[in-house]
C-alpha cells in the first residue's frame with residue numbers, strides 16, 4: 001500500500017532535487033561551483049530570495065520573470081523540476097520504499113542533469129559520467145536486484161555498442177557520429193542497469209533519436225548536416241527501460 005504522505009513527500013523531494021539540478025545544468029558546463037555563490041539572476045545578478053526560489057510555484061507566481069529586472073526566466077527551470085518530481089513519483093509507485101527506489105532516483109537525477117547539459121551545450125560532462133560508472137559498479141555489490149557481474153557487463157556492452165557504432169559511423173559518414181561522452185554515458189547507465197537493460201535503453205534511444213531527427217529535418221527545424229545531441233535520447237530510452245524493462249523483456253520473449 002502506498003501512503004498519501006509518502007507520495008507527496010517523494011514528489012516534493014523530486015521538485016527540490018530538480019531545483020538543485022537546474023543549478024548543476026547551468027554551472028557544470030561553465031566550470032562554476034555548484035555550492036557557491038547562492039542562486040542569482042543571470043542577467044541583473046541580483047540574489048534570488050528563498051521565497052522566489054520555490055520549485056514550480058515561484059515560476060508561476062513570478063509569471064516566469066525575474067522579480068528585479070523582469071528578464072524572462074527559461075521555461076527549462078520549471079520543466080526540469082516537474083520532470084524530476086514526476087520521475088521520482090513513478091519510480092516510487094513501481095518499486096515502493098526500497099533500496100532500488102533510492103538508487104534509481106539518484107541515477108535519474110544524474111541522467112536528467114546530463115540530458116539537459118547535452119541539449120544546451122552538446123557535451124556529456126565527464127564529472128558526472130565517470131564517477132557514475134564507478135558508483136554504479138560499487139553499488140552492485142550491495143544490492144540484490146543486480147549482480148556485480150551484470151553491472152560490469154553493462155559497462156562493457158553499453159560503452160562497447162556506442163564505441164563500435166561511433167567508429168563505424170565516422171568511417172561511413174566521414175564525421176564524428178557519436179562522441180566519447182556518449183560512450184561514457186552508456187557505460188554509466190550499463191553499470192546501474194546491467195547488460196540486458198542497457199541494450200534495450202540504447203535500442204530505444206536510437207529509435208527515438210531517429211524519429212526525432214526525421215521529424216526535425218522534415219519540419220525544417222534542423223538541416224541534415226546539423227548535429228543532434230544523442231545523450232537525451234539515451235536518457236529517455238533508459239528511463240523507459242528502468243521503469244518498464246521487465247514488461248518489455250517478457251513482451252519480447254512472448255512475441
Ligand SMILES: [Zn+2]
Pocket residue numbers: 041042043044045046066067068069070071
Ligand atoms: Zn534579474
